[in-house]
Amino acid sequence: MRVDIISIFPDYFTPLDLSLIGKARTSGLLDLVVHDLRTWTSDVHRTVDDTPYGGGPGMVMRPEPWSQALDAVGPGTLIVPSPVGKPFTQADAHELAAAEHLIFACGRYEGIDQRVIDDAAGRMPVREVSLGDYVLFGGEVAVIVIMEAVTRLLPGVLGNADSLTEESHAAGLLEAPVYTKPASWRGRDVPEILRSGDHGRIARWRRDQSLLRTAERRPDMFAAYPPAQLDRADRRA
Numbered sequence: 658m659r660v661d662i663i664s665i666f667p668d669y670f671t672p673l674d675l676s677l678i679g680k681a682r683t684s685g686l687l688d689l690v691v692h693d694l695r696t697w698t699s700d701v702h703r704t705v706d707d708t709p710y711g712g713g714p715g716m717v718m719r720p721e722p723w724s725q726a727l728d729a730v731g732p733g734t735l736i737v738p739s740p741v742g743k744p745f746t747q748a749d750a751h752e753l754a755a756a757e758h759l760i761f762a763c764g765r766y767e768g769i770d771q772r773v774i775d776d777a778a779g780r781m782p783v784r785e786v787s788l789g790d791y792v793l794f795g796g797e798v799a800v801i802v803i804m805e806a807v808t809r810l811l812p813g814v815l816g817n818a819d820s821l822t823e824e825s826h827a828a829g830l831l832e833a834p835v836y837t838k839p840a841s842w843r844g845r846d847v848p849e850i851l852r853s854g855d856h857g858r859i860a861r862w863r864r865d866q867s868l869l870r871t872a873e874r875r876p877d878m879f880a881a882y883p884p885a886q887l888d889r890a891d892r893r894a
């Protein structure tokens with residue numbers, strides 16, 4: 658997969674040299690290039706922003722550097738993290754993991770001139786995505802989150818692909834609690850069943866915990882869980 662990230666703070670992305678994403682880059686599974694938007698400015702001050710039409714606080718990112726940057730690195734699937742975007746979900750992560758080429762545009766200030774997004778939409782798929790109902794300084798941190806959600810789904814990136822099937826949100830439910838040694842810790846014991854060796858009962862216990870947790874913490878997810886995927890034993894949980 659090829660990924661281009663365009664930002665006025667390219668150094669924000671040094672974390673993407675680390676751990677499994679870093680390994681994916683060195684192994685060639687992920688071809689990631691981070692670009693400084695100011696590369697595509699032509700004035701001596703390398704200006705990327707200007708005052709907003711219609712007045713109001715702050716500055717807006719000018720269209721010109723962005724259009725030149727997107728012409729240079731595109732076409733691809735353009736992702737613009739934004740407070741006004743569509744909520745990003747695990748399903749979106751799976752869709753993006755299937756793409757050949759992702760381009761991330763990191764907004765700053767009060768955002769990017771809308772015409773950049775409208776113009777790009779005429780040449781490539783564009784997704785404005787939100788990670789949640791809160792405000793950040795810009796899109797960079799959201800891109801790091803999306804990059805993690807997407808690249809961990811790429812074949813070969815995660816050592817144990819089984820983790821992808823059991824994890825929260827993968828099957829539409831929250832996953833069961835996890836435990837490791839010691840069996841007793843500060844007077845708290847690991848649930849006996851997990852040490853029974855009875856894999857059938859362990860699987861049942863985990864499924865029950867997953868259903869209960871989802872019902873308690875995420876009634877929205879629980880309500881959306883397809884009834885056809887609940888078996889008889891589930892209905893007793």
Ligand SMILES: COC(=O)c1cc2cc(CO)sc2[nH]1
Pocket residue numbers: 738739740763764765766767768786787788789790791792793794795796797799
């Ligand atoms: C100028 O601000 C941005 O470009 C910006 C991008 C994002 C993404 C957020 C979380 O969904 S909040 C936010 N602000």
